[in-house]
Amino acid sequence: AQKITQTQxxxxxxxxxxxxxxxxxxxxxxxxxxxxxxxPSSGEMIFLIYQGSYDQQNATEGRYSLNFQKxxxxxxxxxxxxxxGDSAMYFCAMRDLxxxxxxxxxxxGTRLSVIA
Amino acid sequence: xxVVSQHPSRxxxxxxxxxxxxxxxxxxxxxxxxxxxxFPKQSLMLMATSNEGSKATYEQxxxxxxFLINHASLTLSTLTVTSAHPxxxxxxxxxxxxxxxxxxxxxxxxxxxxx
Numbered sequence: 138a139q140k141i142t143q144t145q146x147x148x149x150x151x152x153x154x155x156x157x158x159x160x161x162x163x164x165x166x167x168x169x170x171x172x173x174x175x176x177p178s179s180g181e182m183i184f185l186i187y188q189g190s191y192d193q194q195n196a197t198e199g200r201y202s203l204n205f206q207k208x209x210x211x212x213x214x215x216x217x218x219x220x221x222g223d224s225a226m227y228f229c230a231m232r233d234l235x236x237x238x239x240x241x242x243x244x245x246g247t248r249l250s251v252i253a
Numbered sequence: 254x255x256v257v258s259q260h261p262s263r264x265x266x267x268x269x270x271x272x273x274x275x276x277x278x279x280x281x282x283x284x285x286x287x288x289x290x291x292f293p294k295q296s297l298m299l300m301a302t303s304n305e306g307s308k309a310t311y312e313q314x315x316x317x318x319x320f321l322i323n324h325a326s327l328t329l330s331t332l333t334v335t336s337a338h339p340x341x342x343x344x345x346x347x348x349x350x351x352x353x354x355x356x357x358x359x360x361x362x363x364x365x366x367x368x
Binding site for chain 2 (some may be wrong): 184187241242246
């Protein structure tokens with residue numbers, strides 16, 4: 138079974154600073170995908186970044202980067218130059234890539250608050 | 254990009270009534286739809302997986318007679334909360350598998366309040 142652990146219920150960051158949101162995972166599947174989603178107060182799930190288990194390089198998408206350490210089974214999200222609009226819940230998720238239609242498994246989330 | 258339209262976004266209903274939530278895939282065919290429930294300040298918990306033309310697969314602890322899922326077409330999946338009670342008040346969100354490396358797109362969610 139897959140499991141995602143996010144140990145930070147809440148984080149504060151000063152505007153324009155960088156912040157790291159932690160995510161560790163557990164799976165026996167050799168091929169898997171790791172995802173980060175942002176959920177503002179409106180409830181929508183906004184896809185941020187994806188990392189495949191066989192990807193050699195860490196994923197980056199604009200101000201978002203994923204610090205993927207396979208041996209440690211960690212996939213931390215780094216947000217650079219934080220903005221007030223980054224205040225939201227952030228969820229780490231994963232799924233098995235070998236099975237066609239497996240659902241995403243989510244962590245408990247981290248609430249990020251950006252301070253002016 | 255692939256879009257899933259979810260309606261209603263917000264609904265208040267009386268205890269004992271039924272509520273239907275719709276998720277439509279607008280520009281792609283959703284052979285599989287996942288339904289999640291999210292209680293306040295908690296994570297998304299998978300309720301069931303529906304495949305077009307077949308019965309939904311429910312997660313352990315989810316009452317299939319209470320949460321009726323229909324996926325009769327490739328563009329529409331519905332979740333009906335039957336005989337709703339206040340404890341069913343939650344945020345319900347659907348997600349469809351899309352044919353891309355990223356894999357999924359989400360509806361905008363439905364906030365259900367049962368009074």
